[in-house]
Each structure stands twice: as structure tokens, then as C-alpha cells.
Amino acid sequence: MLEVQDLRKRFGDKVALDGVGFAVRPGEMFGFVGANGAGKTTTMRIVMGVLDADSGEVRLDGTPLTYDARRRFGYMPEERGLYQKMKVAEQVEYFGRLHGLGRAAARDAAGELLERLGLAARRDDAVEVLSLGNQQRVQLAVALVHSPAVLVLDEPFSGLDPIAVDALAEVLKDRCSSGVPVVFSSHQLELVERLCDSVGIIAGGRMVASGAVDELRDTEGRTLLKLVVRGASPGWADGLGEVTTDGDRQVLLVESGDDQEILRSAMRAGEVEHFGRQRPTLAEIFREAVA
Amino acid sequence: MNGLWLVADREIRTRIRTRGFLISLGLSALLVVALAFVPKLLGGKDAYEVAVVGAVPVAAQDVTYTKYPDEAAARKAVSGGKADAALIDDQKVVSEGELDQRLGLLLESAHREGKIKASGLVITPLQVETGATAQYQSVRTGIATLLVMVLFFLLIYSSMYVAMGVVEEKGSRIVEILLAAVRPWQLLGGKIVGLGLLGLLNLAVVIGGGLIAASATGLAADFPPGMGGIVISTVVWFVLGYAFFSALAAAFGSLVSRQEEVNSVLTPMTMLMTLTYLVAYFAAVEPEGTLARILSVVPPFSSMVMPVRTAAADVPIVEIVLSAGLMVVAVVAVLFAGARVYNRAVVRTGARVKLAEVLR
Numbered sequence: 001m002l003e004v005q006d007l008r009k010r011f012g013d014k015v016a017l018d019g020v021g022f023a024v025r026p027g028e029m030f031g032f033v034g035a036n037g038a039g040k041t042t043t044m045r046i047v048m049g050v051l052d053a054d055s056g057e058v059r060l061d062g063t064p065l066t067y068d069a070r071r072r073f074g075y076m077p078e079e080r081g082l083y084q085k086m087k088v089a090e091q092v093e094y095f096g097r098l099h100g101l102g103r104a105a106a107r108d109a110a111g112e113l114l115e116r117l118g119l120a121a122r123r124d125d126a127v128e129v130l131s132l133g134n135q136q137r138v139q140l141a142v143a144l145v146h147s148p149a150v151l152v153l154d155e156p157f158s159g160l161d162p163i164a165v166d167a168l169a170e171v172l173k174d175r176c177s178s179g180v181p182v183v184f185s186s187h188q189l190e191l192v193e194r195l196c197d198s199v200g201i202i203a204g205g206r207m208v209a210s211g212a213v214d215e216l217r218d219t220e221g222r223t224l225l226k227l228v229v230r231g232a233s234p235g236w237a238d239g240l241g242e243v244t245t246d247g248d249r250q251v252l253l254v255e256s257g258d259d260q261e262i263l264r265s266a267m268r269a270g271e272v273e274h275f276g277r278q279r280p281t282l283a284e285i286f287r288e289a290v291a
Numbered sequence: 292m293n294g295l296w297l298v299a300d301r302e303i304r305t306r307i308r309t310r311g312f313l314i315s316l317g318l319s320a321l322l323v324v325a326l327a328f329v330p331k332l333l334g335g336k337d338a339y340e341v342a343v344v345g346a347v348p349v350a351a352q353d354v355t356y357t358k359y360p361d362e363a364a365a366r367k368a369v370s371g372g373k374a375d376a377a378l379i380d381d382q383k384v385v386s387e388g389e390l391d392q393r394l395g396l397l398l399e400s401a402h403r404e405g406k407i408k409a410s411g412l413v414i415t416p417l418q419v420e421t422g423a424t425a426q427y428q429s430v431r432t433g434i435a436t437l438l439v440m441v442l443f444f445l446l447i448y449s450s451m452y453v454a455m456g457v458v459e460e461k462g463s464r465i466v467e468i469l470l471a472a473v474r475p476w477q478l479l480g481g482k483i484v485g486l487g488l489l490g491l492l493n494l495a496v497v498i499g500g501g502l503i504a505a506s507a508t509g510l511a512a513d514f515p516p517g518m519g520g521i522v523i524s525t526v527v528w529f530v531l532g533y534a535f536f537s538a539l540a541a542a543f544g545s546l547v548s549r550q551e552e553v554n555s556v557l558t559p560m561t562m563l564m565t566l567t568y569l570v571a572y573f574a575a576v577e578p579e580g581t582l583a584r585i586l587s588v589v590p591p592f593s594s595m596v597m598p599v600r601t602a603a604a605d606v607p608i609v610e611i612v613l614s615a616g617l618m619v620v621a622v623v624a625v626l627f628a629g630a631r632v633y634n635r636a637v638v639r640t641g642a643r644v645k646l647a648e649v650l651r
């Protein structure tokens with residue numbers, strides 16, 4: 001289990017992290033979301049040991065992270081960096097070897113990953129001639145080549161086309177199901193909602209919400225009552241909630257009130273097509289949490 | 292350790308394929324080979340053809356006489372380039388342009404010898420005895436001067452490569468994922484070792500090329516005894532000097548994030564190297580001067596001054612040991628300080644990092 005505990009970090013007068021903590025269990029995919037400048041990258045860089053925290057700790061399976069433990073991590077930094085003139089396969093292989101793989105193992109792992117990420121045809125091209133998205137795939141291959149014990153990826157999906165997003169999602173799910181904790185940050189909330197078991201929302205250097213996606217949807221934000229009524233005359237629901245009209249249908253969203261009473265009045269007004277609770281989407285929770 | 296070798300291996304593989312490296316290798320080899328031929332060119336010819344009209348004079352070393360029927364024919368041979376000079380009736384020397392100085396002396400002495408012999412006088416030639424040092428002094432000074440240039444060139448360009456490599460990795464942020472795989476000292480050490488081995492390769496090419504060219508031109512015959520010692524001391528001092536300056540280069544390089552800033556951030560180092568070069572140059576000419584003697588034990592000046600002094604003169608072993616000992620201490624200190632600066636500065640991308648901030 002990867003545990004981030006109460007990280008604090010300031011740059012001069014600017015407080016970047018003010019007590020950030022979360023935990024990711026083995027086999028769990030953790031989505032790290034927050035507005036620009038919220039502190040995601042700073043947190044991940046501290047986890048990777050690129051930055052030192054002013055206080056707080058990162059633990060893996062209960063022990064503070066050492067250099068040797070981190071070496072088994074796979075990391076994709078926010079600012080991508082590769083040797084521009086080095087060939088794709090050579091580069092992925094090189095990083096495999098730096099992480100401790102033998103020559104043959106590194107070559108095999110690199111070949112297999114490039115295949116999965118759709119780069120097999122570009123293996124002998126210099127990185128600099130690849131498109132940005134393809135360079136990004138190489139960056140991912142570099143992060144994954146040594147079968148990391150933990151994955152820390154800073155916005156791995158940005159800049160990828162839908163096919164590549166799916167390919168990467170598959171790879172991540174694969175790694176995850178083999179018991180690897182995966183942390184990634186993203187601004188694509190639908191994607192996070194679709195992929196992640198749990199999420200953490202950070203705002204201004206503080207965690208404002210974290211937990212399983214399902215639980216968050218139940219507990220955070222507003223759960224609304226939603227009714228779809230056909231053929232009702234306008235104005236029947238005045239004062240009950242927010243009404244939007246779509247043809248002869250009216251959609252009513254109610255924050256609070258006696259649901260049975262509301263249903264009865266809806267049935268009087270017209271034909272009720274839908275009646276139920278609508279849980280907030282991650283995007284809605286996010287907007288509310290960081291507001 | 293494994294990480295260090297992997298890094299070194301990559302440095303060598305990538306750099307050795309670049310045009311810049313091959314060009315510098317070729318140019319430096321060409322330079323020493325050319326220099327090995329210079330004495331031969333400056334020394335003039337070593338075989339002369341002389342057209343003779345009338346009596347043939349006494350034989351002279353390196354001179355071949357060819358008889359011609361009359362002055363006109365002899366002059367024609369000279370102007371046509373067949374002969375270097377014409378000797379007319381043992382009285383007059385004709386040459387095209389200025390008469391070669393050595394040929395003039397040879398002809399003059401042959402002329403005198405003939406006259407003396409004819410008068411029946413017997414002269415025993417002077418016996419010349421030279422001290423070993425004096426005998427080789429000019430050659431040793433020559434070798435020392437060449438050494439200064441070679442060492443300076445190799446040190447500055449190898450250290451430059453280290454700095455550029457550091458900035459490349461910092462600027463492209465690749466250093467973040469590198470440091471997730473290897474420790475900073477492995478990354479820095481691998482770069483220094485890899486590029487240092489390439490520098491040594493270049494040095495070997497220069498020394499080897501120079502020695503081969505010298506034996507081809509016959510220059511090697513004039514080499515002082517103990518050339519092996521000079522070669523070994525050059526290699527050892529190159530390694531020490533390189534370790535010192537490359538650690539400085541890496542530390543300064545890690546302060547900036549863009550290649551355009553490399554030159555300005557390295558200015559203190561290049562100035563120190565240039566100063567060392569100038570001092571070493573004077574030491575080549577005046578190896579026993581007070582300045583040369585003092586600075587040949589003071590690091591980092593000793594890295595160039597000492598090998599140059601060893602080549603130019605006989606240096607007491609005590610001074611060499613003292614000098615090497617001090618240099619090793621300096622190298623260790625600079626490696627530690629350099630690694631410290633590098634560790635702290637290399638992940639701080641963006642604006643130039645202040646040296647004082649990271650040294651604390």
C-alpha cells in the first residue's frame with residue numbers, strides 16, 4: 001500500500017502543499033484531480049523523491065520510501081523528457097536496464113510494450129521525429145518497461161488520441177489487476193470516473209475529498225431528485241426546483257423536499273416518465289469541492 | 292556501480308558517433324602529425340645536388356657533385372631545378388634565389404678543407420662533448436609546448452561536453468526519470484567517466500599519431516631518453532586534470548537549464564583553464580623558473596604545469612609526488628562539492644540557480 005501522509009511544502013512564501021495525504025491499496029487505481037496549481041505535480045514529485053517535502057512522509061507497505069524502493073516505481077513526470085536523438089526502442093531498453101533489468105529482459109520488455117502502445121513500426125526512429133502524442137507513448141513505455149511495483153503518472157492521458165487513451169487504459173488496468181497501486185493525475189474527469197476505483201480531490205494544497213468513487217458520489221455533493229414529466233402545463237412545478245423544457249417533456253431537478261408529495265403533484269400535472277435519485281457526477285463533485 | 296557503467300556506456304555510444312567527436316579526433320591527430328614534420332621542413336633539405344664545373348672539390352656530407360662541361364650548362368641545371376647550386380672552378384657559387392644556408396656552409400668548409408689539404412697542414416677536428424640535458428633541450432621544449440596545447444584542448448573540450456550533457460538532461464527534464472532509476476552520483480559519475488574515456492582515446496590517438504609520425508620522419512632519433520615516462524605522466528595528469536575540471540563543469544552546468552546559458556555560466560571555469568594554460572605555456576619555455584616551480588605543485592595549475600615541466604626538464608621526484616598528492620586532494624574536494632551542487636541544482640529547472648544557495 002502506498003501512503004502519502006500529511007505532506008507540507010512551501011516555495012518561498014508560497015504554500016504549495018498544506019497537509020496532503022491519501023492511500024492507494026495494491027491493485028487500486030487512484031485518480032488525483034484538482035485545479036491548475038492545486039499541488040498535484042508537487043505531491044507526485046515528492047513521492048518520487050525529485051523534491052523533498054518540508055514535512056510529512058511517503059510510505060510503501062508501512063515503511064518510509066527508500067531510494068531502492070523508489071527505483072521499482074514507474075514515473076511519468078508532467079514535463080516530458082526523453083533523449084531526442086536516441087532511437088525509440090534503444091531508449092526504452094536503456095531505461096529498463098537503468099532500472100535493473102538484464103540486457104535480454106530489457107529488450108523483450110521494450111519490444112512488447114512498444115507493440116502494445118502501437119509504436120512497433122517506429123522502434124528505430126529517433127524520438128525527435130515522432131509526433132507529440134507518439135513521444136508521449138514512448139514516455140509511457142519508459143515508465144512501464146521495468147514492470148514497476150508502483151505507478152506514478154502525472155497527466156498520462158493528456159495529448160493522446162482516443163485510440164491511445166484506450167490502449168493506455170488497458171495497460172494500466174492490466175498492471176493494476178496484477179496488484180500494482182496506480183496513481184495518476186488528470187483533468188479529464190469522465191476518464192477518471194470511468195477508470196478509477198478511488199479519487200482524491202486537491203484544492204489549494206489541501207485534500208478536500210478522497211475515497212472510493214461510488215462512496216464520494218453518495219456522500220459528497222448533492223444527490224438530486226430527478227423527474228421527467230410529459231405533457232405537463234408550464235408552471236406546475238414553480239417553487240419545487242429547477243425545470244428545463246425539452247419539447248413536451250419537462251425535466252425537474254429537486255434538491256430537497258418530500259419526494260412522494262412531489263411525485264403525486266407530477267402525476268397530476270402530466271405523465272411521469274422517470275422518477276429517481278440522480279447521483280452527482282465526479283465533475284459535479286469536483287466543481288462543488290473546489291468552489 | 293552498474294548504473295554508472297550503463298550511463299558511461301550510453302555516453303560513449305552516442306558521443307562517438309557524432310561528427311563533432313570524429314572531427315576533433317581527426318583534427319588533433321592531423322595536428323600532431325603535421326607538427327612532427329615541421330622540423331624536417333624548417334631544417335631544410337638533407338641532400339643536395341651541386342653542379343660542378345672544373346675541379347671537383349673535397350667530398351662533403353649530404354652533397355652530391357655532378358660534373359658539367361661549362362658554366363652555361365651548370366647555370367641551366369640550377370635554374371631548371373636539377374641542381375641546388377653550381378660551383379664554378381672552385382671559386383664561385385651560383386644559386387637560384389638565396390643560397391641554402393647549410394649548403395653554403397658545407398661548400399665553404401669543403402672548399403677550405405681542400406685548400407688546407409693542398410697546403411699539407413693537418414688539423415684534427417674539435418671534439419664536441421655535450422651534457423645530456425643540453426643535448427635534448429630544444430626537443431624537450433618542443434615536446435613540452437606541444438603537450439600544453441594538447442592537454443588544454445582535450446581538457447577544455449571534454450569538460451565542455453560534460454557541461455553540455457548535464458544541461459541537456461536538465462533542460463529536457465529527462466533527469467527526473469533518470470533520477471528515478473539511478474542515484475545522482477551514478478548519473479554524474481557515468482557521464483564523467485564515459486566522456487573521460489573518450490578524452491583518453493583522443494589523447495591516445497594524439498600520442499600514438501605523434502610517435503608514429505616522429506619515427507617516420509626520423510625525428511624520434513632526437514627524442515630524449517625517458518619518453519615513456521613523459522607519456523605516462525601526461526596520461527596520469529590528464530586524468531587528474533579532467534576529473535577536476537569536469538566536476539567543476541558539471542557543477543556549473545547544473546545551474547542552468549538552457550544550452551545558450553552554458554558558456555556564460557562556465558566562464559569562471561574556462562578562465563581558470565586559460566590561466567592554467569598560459570602558466571603551463573611559460574613553464575614549457577622556462578621549466579626551472581620560480582613561477583613554474585611553484586605553480587607545478589599548486590592545484591589545479593599543476594595538472595598542466597607539472598606534465599609540461601616533466602617533459603621540459605628533470606623534476607625532482609619529491610616535487611612530483613607532492614604535486615600529485617595535492618592534486619588528488621583537490622580532485623576529491625571538487626568532486627564532492629560538485630556532486631553536492633549537482634544534486635541540489637539539477638532538478639531545479641527554470642531560472643538560473645544561484646551557486647551560493649546550493650552550496651550551503
Ligand SMILES: Nc1ncnc2c1ncn2[C@@H]1O[C@H](COP(=O)(O)OP(=O)(O)OP(=O)(O)O)[C@@H](O)[C@H]1O
Nearest residue numbers: 011014015016034035036037038039040041042043
Ligand atoms: N519550483 C517552484 N517554485 C515556486 N513555486 C512552485 C514551484 N513548483 C510549484 N510551485 C507552486 O506550487 C503550486 C502547486 O503547483 P503544482 O505544479 O503542484 O500544481 P498542479 O496541481 O500540478 O497544477 P497543474 O494542473 O497546472 O499541473 C503552484 O502554486 C505553483 O505555482
Ligand SMILES: [Mg+2]
Nearest residue numbers: 040041042078
Ligand atoms: Mg501539474
